Amino acid sequence: xxxxxxxxxxxxxxxxxxxxxxxxxxxxxxxxxxxxxxxxxxxxxxxxxxxxxxxxxxxxxxxxxxxxxxxxxxxxxxxxxxxxxxxxxxxxxxxxxxxxxxxxxxxxxxxxxxxxxxxxxxxxxxxxxxxxxxxxxxxxxxxxxxxxxxxxxxxxxxxxxxxxxxxxxxxxxxxxxxxxxxxxxxxxxxxxxxxxxxxxxxxxxxxxxxxx
Amino acid sequence: xxxxxxxxxxxxxxxxxxxxxxxxxxxxxxxxxxxxxxxxxxxxxxxxxxxxxxxxxxxxxxxxxxxxxxxxxxxxxxxxxxxxxxxxxxxxxxxxxxxxxxxxxxxxxxxxxxxxxxxxxxxxxxxxxxxxxxxxxxxxxxxxxxxxxxxxxxxxxxxxxxxxxxxxxxxxxxxxxxxxxxxxxxxxxxxxxxxxxxxxxxxxxxxxxxxx
DNA sequence: ATTAAATTGTGATATTTATCACACCACCCA
DNA sequence: TGGGTGGTGTGATAAATATCACAATTTAAT
Numbered sequence: 001x002x003x004x005x006x007x008x009x010x011x012x013x014x015x016x017x018x019x020x021x022x023x024x025x026x027x028x029x030x031x032x033x034x035x036x037x038x039x040x041x042x043x044x045x046x047x048x049x050x051x052x053x054x055x056x057x058x059x060x061x062x063x064x065x066x067x068x069x070x071x072x073x074x075x076x077x078x079x080x081x082x083x084x085x086x087x088x089x090x091x092x093x094x095x096x097x098x099x100x101x102x103x104x105x106x107x108x109x110x111x112x113x114x115x116x117x118x119x120x121x122x123x124x125x126x127x128x129x130x131x132x133x134x135x136x137x138x139x140x141x142x143x144x145x146x147x148x149x150x151x152x153x154x155x156x157x158x159x160x161x162x163x164x165x166x167x168x169x170x171x172x173x174x175x176x177x178x179x180x181x182x183x184x185x186x187x188x189x190x191x192x193x194x195x196x197x198x199x200x201x202x203x204x205x206x207x208x209x210x211x212x
Numbered sequence: 213x214x215x216x217x218x219x220x221x222x223x224x225x226x227x228x229x230x231x232x233x234x235x236x237x238x239x240x241x242x243x244x245x246x247x248x249x250x251x252x253x254x255x256x257x258x259x260x261x262x263x264x265x266x267x268x269x270x271x272x273x274x275x276x277x278x279x280x281x282x283x284x285x286x287x288x289x290x291x292x293x294x295x296x297x298x299x300x301x302x303x304x305x306x307x308x309x310x311x312x313x314x315x316x317x318x319x320x321x322x323x324x325x326x327x328x329x330x331x332x333x334x335x336x337x338x339x340x341x342x343x344x345x346x347x348x349x350x351x352x353x354x355x356x357x358x359x360x361x362x363x364x365x366x367x368x369x370x371x372x373x374x375x376x377x378x379x380x381x382x383x384x385x386x387x388x389x390x391x392x393x394x395x396x397x398x399x400x401x402x403x404x405x406x407x408x409x410x411x412x413x414x415x416x417x418x419x420x421x422x423x424x
Numbered sequence: 425a426t427t428a429a430a431t432t433g434t435g436a437t438a439t440t441t442a443t444c445a446c447a448c449c450a451c452c453c454a
Numbered sequence: 455t456g457g458g459t460g461g462t463g464t465g466a467t468a469a470a471t472a473t474c475a476c477a478a479t480t481t482a483a484t
Contacts, residue, residue, distance in 0.1 A: 059352045067356040079345060084338060092349045115334070122327070122334050126296060129341035133291060136348040137304045140271045143355050144279040144391055147470070170431065179356055181472060186432060202431070202480060359440070382461065393442060398462060414450070414461070 001028055002051065002104075010051060010075045011124070018118040026104040031097045038081070038095035043088065046105040048078040053101030054162065060094040061179075067143070068155070068177035069093070070135040071162050079132040082125050084111050151178060152188050156198075160207045168204045213240055214263065214316075222263060222287045223336070230330040238316040243309045250293070250307035255300065258317040260290040265313030266374065272306040273391075279355070280367070280389035281305070282347040283374050291344035294337050296323050363390060364400050368410075372419045380416045 007019045028051070031037060037048065040060040048055075055072040057080075072078060072095075083089040114121040142151050155178060159167045171189065175182045189205065192198045197209035219231045240263070243249060249260065252272040260267075267284040269292075284290060284307075295301040326333040354363050367390060371379045383397045390397070401417065404410045409421035 059349060059356055061353070061357045065357050067352065069352070083342075092346065115338075116331070119328070122338075126327075126334075126337055126341065129338065129345060130295075133341060133345050133348065134304065136345065136352065137271060139352055140279065140281070140348065140355065141273070143352065144271055145273045145277050172431080182432085183434085183473080184471065187434085190433080200432095384461075394462085395443080395464085396441065399464080402463080412462095 006051075011049075013123065014120045015118050018114065018121055021110070021114060021118070022104065022106070025110050026106045028102060029105050030100070030102050033097055033099050033101075035097045036094065037097055037103075038078070038091050038093065040091055040094055042091045044081050044083050044091055044108070046107050047081040047083075047111055048095070049104040049106065050074050050076050050078075051102040051104060053097060053099040055101060055103075056096050056098050058094040058096070058177075059092075065179050066094060066176055067139075067179045069139050070132070071158070073162075076131075077124070077128045079128050082111065082128060083108060084115055084125060148178070148180060148184060149188050149191070152185065153192075153197075156207055165207045166204055167207060170203055218263075223261075225335065226332045227330050230326065230333055233322070233326060233330070234316065234318070237322050238318045240314060241317050242312070242314050245309055245311050245313075247309045248306065249309055249315075250290070250303050250305065252303055252306055254303045256293050256295050256303055256320070258319050259293040259295075259323055260284075260307070261316040261318065262286050262288050262290075263314040263316060265309060265311040267313060267315075268308050268310050270306040270308070270389075271304075277391050278306060278388055279351075279391045281351050282344070283370070285374075288343075289336070289340045291340050294323065294340060295320060296327055296337060360390070360392060360396060361400050361403070364397065365404075365409075368419055377419045378416055379419060382415055 001023060004019050004023065007014070007022060011019075026049075027046075033053075037055065038044075050072050052074055055078070057069045057072060057078070059067040059069060061067075078095060080091055080093050080095075115125070142154050146154070152174070155174065156167060159169070171185045172182045175185045178185070189198065189200065192209075193200050193205075195209075197207070199206045199208055213235060216231050216235065219226070219234060223231075238261075239258075245265075249267065250256075262284050264286055267290070269281045269284060269290070271279040271281060273279075290307060292303055292305050292307075327337070354366050358366070364386070367386065368379060371381070383401065384394045387394045387397045401410065401412065404421075405412050405417075407421075409419070411418045411420055
């Protein structure tokens with residue numbers, strides 16, 4: 001299990017009692033890069049708080065499509081699984097580990113109990129919802145108003161914020177995340193290369209566009 | 213102002229003290245159908261709780277585009293304006309009254325105070341975020357995966373749930389809400405008419421598609 | 425080293441949506 | 455009663471994206 005110091009570092013705004021409750025009742029789980037942690041329609045039995053690594057959240061279509069929404073990093077929680085006061089909730093999203101990860105799984109029963117006991121848990125839940133709500137708004141803005149070239153740029157910038165200027169993704173992976181086809185991404189990346197925005201390599205490229 | 217009975221009817225899960233606090237510190241405001249209540253980039257100075265009428269929430273583009281996300285009805289709150297713990301927040305959305313409305317405006321300072329004082333306020337905020345978060349997920353699902361014909365059907369169904377089977381909107385208004393052009397909507401509605409899904413009138417049409 | 429698999433490049437074509445142009449119709453109202 | 459005005463219908467065309475086909479290249483595997 002984690003030490004209380006590690007918890008404090010990840011979740012600095014919590015009360016002492018909450019750290020203790022988490023240590024007592026949450027399970028520390030692990031998953032490998034590439035594992036699917038949650039699928040659309042799956043029942044939610046525990047909340048996920050990221051301890052180590054990165055999770056990607058997707059909207060998932062009935063027939064195989066995916067649309068990338070946002071990353072979850074250590075100290076953040078998956079809003080979808082914070083089903084306080086709701087029972088038998090089904091997941092509306094797809095969650096994938098994209099690095100090896102560790103996360104805390106908190107059974108739904110405690111999530112509700114803690115709402116009554118810990119003010120800092122209450123704040124944490126609200127903060128989580130608010131920040132994810134804002135991410136979704138950005139996603140809608142992109143997909144509703146922008147053409148693929150701009151959406152690709154937005155997508156790459158999110159990658160760069162997460163992992164640095166070298167984007168280690170194949171064209172196919174990017175196409176999947178944006179729910180388009182590999183050819184479209186290849187052609188758009190080629191155009192970006194011509195414009196001097198990226199420097200291409202195999203299985204990766206560098207984002208070198210100057211801002212402004 | 214409202215009576216405490218009216219408040220109880222709108223917000224049945226609140227504590228007595230919260231009703232009193234709202235009566236004391238919230239302002240009851242009115243607006244006419246068509247008025248814009250909140251614009252993208254505008255500073256948020258108070259939360260909006262709907263008392264009467266219906267508000268439409270949009271994602272707003274820099275150059276005039278709109279994308280309809282969801283309706284807010286009496287007893288519901290605008291998640292964007294519930295900026296507990298956040299200061300100087302700017303609105304990411306556009307909110308329009310589409311009927312004459314009444315709403316309670318709660319200054320940000322009290323929203324934060326009440327988080328400490330009233331458990332039911334805390335729950336209300338979380339519930340609001342959760343339900344709006346789910347609406348946004350549905351919106352992303354439509355716009356990311358569906359073609360315009362399916363998005364139009366989804367849109368019409370939301371209208372029907374709100375106002376009944378007679379949809380009193382011009383093709384232009386629908387086109388604006390879906391960020392497309394009037395011609396596209398006209399042609400798709402014509403197709404729906406041929407399929408026997410709708411019965412067209414001037415400035416309105418009836419949704420008569422049988423489910424399944 | 426040679427084959428197999430994965431990745432990328434690119435033309436051709438189809439589909440979807442956007443845009444332009446203009447006709448027609450219903451309704452209001454001076 | 456005869457224009458306006460706003461709403462709708464529809465063809466032609468352009469632009470964006472999807473799909474298909476296949477070549478070329480790099481990496482991985484035996």
